[in-house]
Amino acid sequence: MSPRHYAIYRCLxxxxxxxxLSSCSGEDCPINNVVAGKMLFYNHLNDAVAINGTLxxxxxxxxxxxxxxxxxxxxxxxSFPLSYTHETDTLIFDYNGGMLYDSLYISHINVPTLVSVDxxxxxxxxxxxxxxxxxxxxxLIIKSPEVNYDERENIQVIYHTAD
Amino acid sequence: xxxxxxxxxxxxxxxxxxxxxxxxxxDANKGKPLSLLHNKDKGEKLFQGIYLSADAxxxxxxxxxxxxxxxxxxxxxVNLKNRFFPVVEVGFGxxxxxxxxxxxxxxxxxxxxxxxxxxxxxxxxxxxNYIYLGGxxxxxxxxxxxxxxxxxxxxxxxxxxxxFTDIPCRAVWAEAVAGVRxxxxxxxxxxxxxxxxxxxxxxxxxxxxxxxxxxxGSSTKAAxxxxxxxxxxxxxxxxxx
Numbered sequence: 001m002s003p004r005h006y007a008i009y010r011c012l013x014x015x016x017x018x019x020x021l022s023s024c025s026g027e028d029c030p031i032n033n034v035v036a037g038k039m040l041f042y043n044h045l046n047d048a049v050a051i052n053g054t055l056x057x058x059x060x061x062x063x064x065x066x067x068x069x070x071x072x073x074x075x076x077x078x079s080f081p082l083s084y085t086h087e088t089d090t091l092i093f094d095y096n097g098g099m100l101y102d103s104l105y106i107s108h109i110n111v112p113t114l115v116s117v118d119x120x121x122x123x124x125x126x127x128x129x130x131x132x133x134x135x136x137x138x139x140l141i142i143k144s145p146e147v148n149y150d151e152r153e154n155i156q157v158i159y160h161t162a163d
Numbered sequence: 164x165x166x167x168x169x170x171x172x173x174x175x176x177x178x179x180x181x182x183x184x185x186x187x188x189x190d191a192n193k194g195k196p197l198s199l200l201h202n203k204d205k206g207e208k209l210f211q212g213i214y215l216s217a218d219a220x221x222x223x224x225x226x227x228x229x230x231x232x233x234x235x236x237x238x239x240x241v242n243l244k245n246r247f248f249p250v251v252e253v254g255f256g257x258x259x260x261x262x263x264x265x266x267x268x269x270x271x272x273x274x275x276x277x278x279x280x281x282x283x284x285x286x287x288x289x290x291x292n293y294i295y296l297g298g299x300x301x302x303x304x305x306x307x308x309x310x311x312x313x314x315x316x317x318x319x320x321x322x323x324x325x326x327f328t329d330i331p332c333r334a335v336w337a338e339a340v341a342g343v344r345x346x347x348x349x350x351x352x353x354x355x356x357x358x359x360x361x362x363x364x365x366x367x368x369x370x371x372x373x374x375x376x377x378x379x380g381s382s383t384k385a386a387x388x389x390x391x392x393x394x395x396x397x398x399x400x401x402x403x404x
Contacts, residue, residue: 059318059319061318061319061320063320066318068318081317081318083316083318083319083321084314084315084316084319084321084322084323085316085319085321085322085323086319086321110323111370112314112323112325112327112370113370113371114267114269114309114311114370114371114372114374115371116374116381116383117260117262117265117267117269117374118262118264118265119265120264120265120267121265121267121311121314121325122314123314123316123323124371
């Protein structure tokens with residue numbers, strides 16, 4: 001084999017190596033593929049607190065309310081869904097089995113998101129405004145508006161008292 | 164650096180270590196005094212010639228892997244003193260695929276551009292074969308389409324359609340390049356390069372951003388790429404063999 005043919009032969013071998021090398025690159029899908037908002041509970045001093053008693057949370061739907069948290073004791077946080085098509089969602093907070101109620105209103109933009117062609121589509125959201133009744137809740141603060149796979153704290157719920 | 168990237172780096176280093184045997188006459192100057200080789204370089208004209216190259220890797224690669232996107236590119240490289248190689252690359256990237264797992268259709272096609280410079284690591288041997296290191300800056304402006312099954316809300320039960328057309332996007336990226344170019348016939352060369360591509364800017368990001376960017380590839384993070392080129396050399400240095 002002449003040096004020139006040998007060079008061509010080696011270069012073709014390298015081409016096959018490169019194809020193998022390039023095909024190593026792949027897409028890693030997120031381990032957590034649940035999209036949910038997250039809110040944490042605080043008192044006036046900005047200390048994290050737990051609800052003293054039970055908390056039941058429902059989302060209001062045209063076809064009937066859906067419970068997302070059922071009589072949870074000493075709840076200190078809540079993961080909540082946001083609708084794919086509505087602009088504002090209503091969450092009903094029921095404290096201690098109907099003794100007190102609060103309604104939370106969460107306005108958001110829905111963003112259909114291509115995670116990748118190998119990992120699929122997901123509906124992410126951007127929270128634009130929050131408000132509530134004030135039977136037990138004092139203030140709501142948007143901490144991070146983006147609702148996606150990151151599980152960040154999106155909303156701070158500040159109560160009148162530690163209860 | 165994760166394990167996968169580290170493994171690719173090891174393969175790259177092994178490839179580079181093996182590459183001198185790809186070059187005809189790479190050891191021709193073995194044993195010659197270094198000072199003699201330097202004197203030879205001093206006599207070189209600044210402008211030596213122009214390499215006109217076509218890349219075949221963008222069409223070969225999709226045959227072997229599942230990513231169904233294609234690209235082809237042409238480049239012009241100026242040879243300055245057999246040592247510095249300013250280069251302009253113009254390519255065209257294309258994909259029209261549907262993922263089997265999620266039935267997501269993704270379509271785009273656009274030109275891309277790169278400018279940069281290579282440095283011949285073996286300029287002292289005076290032969291028309293090169294091992295080179297270099298860098299590039301790439302740019303593309305393109306539009307992409309996404310067509311996927313509607314997203315069904317698990318709580319409310321509604322469906323949200325997923326059909327987006329002509330989403331505009333621009334991308335800028337940097338590439339580190341390592342490669343070889345070997346003469347296979349008079350003024351004809353064959354060569355390859357490995358490229359480490361690092362996205363600098365992609366935007367505006369809408370609906371998760373593009374999956375495939377012409378010239379950059381399908382990864383959202385840094386990724387490896389490659390070229391396999393056939394080159395014709397316009398020789399403006401009559402003294403050169």
